[in-house]
Each structure stands twice: as C-alpha cells, then as structure tokens.
Amino acid sequence: MNLKELDDQYALGVYARRPIAFSYGQNARAFDEEGNDYIDFASGIGVNSIGYNNPRLTAAIAEQASKILHISNLYLNRNQAELAQTIARLSGMDTRTFFANSGAEANECAIKIARKYGEKSGRYEIITLQNSFHGRTIATLKATAQDKFHKHFGPFPDGFIYADDLDHAKKLIGERTIGVMVEIVQGEGGVVALDKDRLQRLARFLRERGLLLIADEIQCGVYRCGEFLASQIYDLKPDIFTLAKGLGGGAAIGAAVTTLKDTLTYGDHASTFGGNFLSTKAALTTLEVLEELRSSGALTQTIDYFDDQCRAIALRFPDLFTEVAGLGLMKAIAAKDGRKRDAIIDAAHENRLLVLRAGENRVRLLPPLTIAKEEIDEGFARFERACRET
Ligand SMILES: Cc1ncc(COP(=O)(O)O)c(C=O)c1O
Numbered sequence: 001m002n003l004k005e006l007d008d009q010y011a012l013g014v015y016a017r018r019p020i021a022f023s024y025g026q027n028a029r030a031f032d033e034e035g036n037d038y039i040d041f042a043s044g045i046g047v048n049s050i051g052y053n054n055p056r057l058t059a060a061i062a063e064q065a066s067k068i069l070h071i072s073n074l075y076l077n078r079n080q081a082e083l084a085q086t087i088a089r090l091s092g093m094d095t096r097t098f099f100a101n102s103g104a105e106a107n108e109c110a111i112k113i114a115r116k117y118g119e120k121s122g123r124y125e126i127i128t129l130q131n132s133f134h135g136r137t138i139a140t141l142k143a144t145a146q147d148k149f150h151k152h153f154g155p156f157p158d159g160f161i162y163a164d165d166l167d168h169a170k171k172l173i174g175e176r177t178i179g180v181m182v183e184i185v186q187g188e189g190g191v192v193a194l195d196k197d198r199l200q201r202l203a204r205f206l207r208e209r210g211l212l213l214i215a216d217e218i219q220c221g222v223y224r225c226g227e228f229l230a231s232q233i234y235d236l237k238p239d240i241f242t243l244a245k246g247l248g249g250g251a252a253i254g255a256a257v258t259t260l261k262d263t264l265t266y267g268d269h270a271s272t273f274g275g276n277f278l279s280t281k282a283a284l285t286t287l288e289v290l291e292e293l294r295s296s297g298a299l300t301q302t303i304d305y306f307d308d309q310c311r312a313i314a315l316r317f318p319d320l321f322t323e324v325a326g327l328g329l330m331k332a333i334a335a336k337d338g339r340k341r342d343a344i345i346d347a348a349h350e351n352r353l354l355v356l357r358a359g360e361n362r363v364r365l366l367p368p369l370t371i372a373k374e375e376i377d378e379g380f381a382r383f384e385r386a387c388r389e390t
Helices: 003-010 055-067 078-091 103-121 138-143 166-172 196-208 277-295 298-316 338-350 373-389
Strands: 022-026 029-032 037-040 096-100 125-129 160-163 177-182 212-216 240-243 254-258 321-327 330-335 356-358 362-365
Touching: 037 373, 055 277, 078 096, 078 254, 078 277, 096 103, 103 138, 103 177, 103 212, 103 240, 103 254, 125 166, 160 166, 166 177, 166 196, 177 196, 196 212, 277 298, 298 321, 298 330, 298 373, 330 338, 338 356, 338 362, 338 373
Parallel strands: 125 160, 125 177, 177 212, 212 240
Antiparallel strands: 022 029, 029 037, 096 254, 240 254, 321 330, 330 362, 356 362
C-alpha cells in the first residue's frame, strides 16, 4: 500500500490532503520524500514561526528530551513558570497564564474565565464577530460565527451571539453579556484586520462597564503581525488573550493569558499535557529567537519587503487579483473570485510553493517570521509562474 492508500484507509477523512509527503525542512524550505524543495509561505498554518530545523530550537528540544518530557501539573515546572513570566513581560501586562495544547483549548479556558468572572452578576454571554474562527471543540465551534461549521453538531452550549461588525457588537451588549471575543486580524475568515478606532472605542465601552475584551491572538499573535501581540499594535490591553500556533515553533501548545489573575482557582480547570516540559521549552526558545528578531529590526525589514512583493504581484496580475490585505506577515491577496483563487493555489503547489486559503476568495500567506530575502524572492518567482499559468 502506498502512503496515500494507507492514509485513505486508516486516517479519518476530515482533511482534503494534497498528495505531497514532506520529510524535512530548512527555514522556509520544506522537502518532500523525493527531495523536491517547496518554498513555504504557509508555516504549517502559522505554526512554524521560526522556520524548519532552527538550530536553537532543535538543540533545546533535544536537550529537554534527554532530561524530562513530562511530569504532570502536580509538580512545579521551571519552564512553565518562566514561560508564563516571559509572556507577561512581552505583553507588558500583569498576567497569569494557563497552558493548554491547542488554540481551541486555550479559547475554552478563556470562555471559562469569562463565565466565572460573570457568574455573580448573572452574565455569561460572549459576543463574537461574523466570519470569526475560534476552534473546533463544541464551545469554540459555537463561538465561531460561521454557520457552515455548525451543521451536524448541535445542540451547542448557550451563551454565544454573533455581531455583524464591531459597531453591531456594541449594540448587542445586554444584561447577559460578559464580553466580546475578537480576532484582531481575522485569519480563516479572510485575513481581515479589524478597524483600530472602532475596536478601541468598543474596548473603552466594555471597560467602562466592567465587561471583558477577549483577544483570540492564536493566529495573529506571537509576532506574526510585527509585535508580540496584535493588541499592542492596536494599543489595547485585553482582559484575556489566547495564543497557540506560532508559540511553540511547531510544538503543540496553547495559552490563555489573563489579567483576571484570581478568577479561576484550584479545581476550576486543568490539562494533563498542558505546559509540559517539552512544549514550554520549545516556546521559551521560540520566543527568545523571535524577541531578538524583533529587536534587531530584522522582522520589520522582512515585513516591509514581503508586503512590497505582495503588492507588486497583485499589480502585475490585475485580471486575477483585487487587493492585498492583512498585517505584518499575516497577509492575503484577494482573487477576483473563489474559483480563480483555488486555481492559483493549485498552480502554486504545482510550482512548489505552499500557500493557504482564507475566506471566500483569498490566498493567505503566513511565511515563517525568519524567512530570508532569497526565500521570499524565490517564493514570489514561483507565485508569478503560478499566476501566469492560471
Ligand atoms: C484565530 C484562531 N483561533 C482558534 C483556532 C483553533 O486553534 P487549534 O486548531 O490549535 O485548536 C485557530 C486555528 O486556526 C485560529 O486561527
């Protein structure tokens, strides 16, 4: 049986996988089992924030593996405590963190913090935005305001209502509302950066009423947009923010971070694997690399260069593209329609360039934050070939 047949026979068929089997990578290049190189503008959907085979991350994981991988949350864990401290320092907020294993789990914890915070006042409802994406567990699926994901899986828990936009969210706030949860840059929904003034106004409105702003920074956080948090770019201090994806540089980790430091207490929440030695070591090392990348100015340079290339290709193919959207290295190029978009993505893969979909008609680009100029140039050369063939 070849690999495709093996996968078809034994893995649940929930993914539409392309028949490419990767075996290793080097920064922004991934190599398949035949040794063909692909330029990676996708980072495993925003996960491989410091590229493949980063020597510091590889060494840190190997060293940790040689000592201890896991001990449970019944004992102190130096990596976990130091990672929580690092997150507080980088966010510039007085926070505590709960570690989970994925984005959806981090959001589950955020929802529990909000609900317990609102318990005394009888508030539990969370408002989310149309086209948001917050995860695939039953609660985070319900928080996800896209009906296409809900079919088959009800009944869902109560307590989520959907706003068309930020102004509508403000109007929906009622006596049961405990807060509003937003992706500052919507990812799956189309790489849509929320309007800064409107979001700041909403944040003020919530704060004045003792209600919560919850920022789902699972895709847009961890330097993806140029700062540790997209919230920092928007001058916002959310009461709760969640991280995952890029935080572990490829190791599975999620984090629910909050200034409500004492809302959840002993017995309220737990995770067997959450924040174990392996994932927290990977995250500490990833953040070290990213903090240096940011403070050296290299990240800003890469963002500017990548943005220029996105705009140049959109201009060169006016019959295919309408606009460039996004923030930092979270970018989308909008195609004229969904069919064209899908054809471009197929052609990109034929030309050995990894890109993603988002929304109805967008090609989403989430390169590793460490991507080199030469890798960007090669990626856009392949993108150009793909566009010409479409
Ligand atoms: C903004 C956002 N929130 C939550 C999630 C869910 O994360 P995970 O797939 O790790 O559960 C995602 C995943 O795409 C996401 O982009």
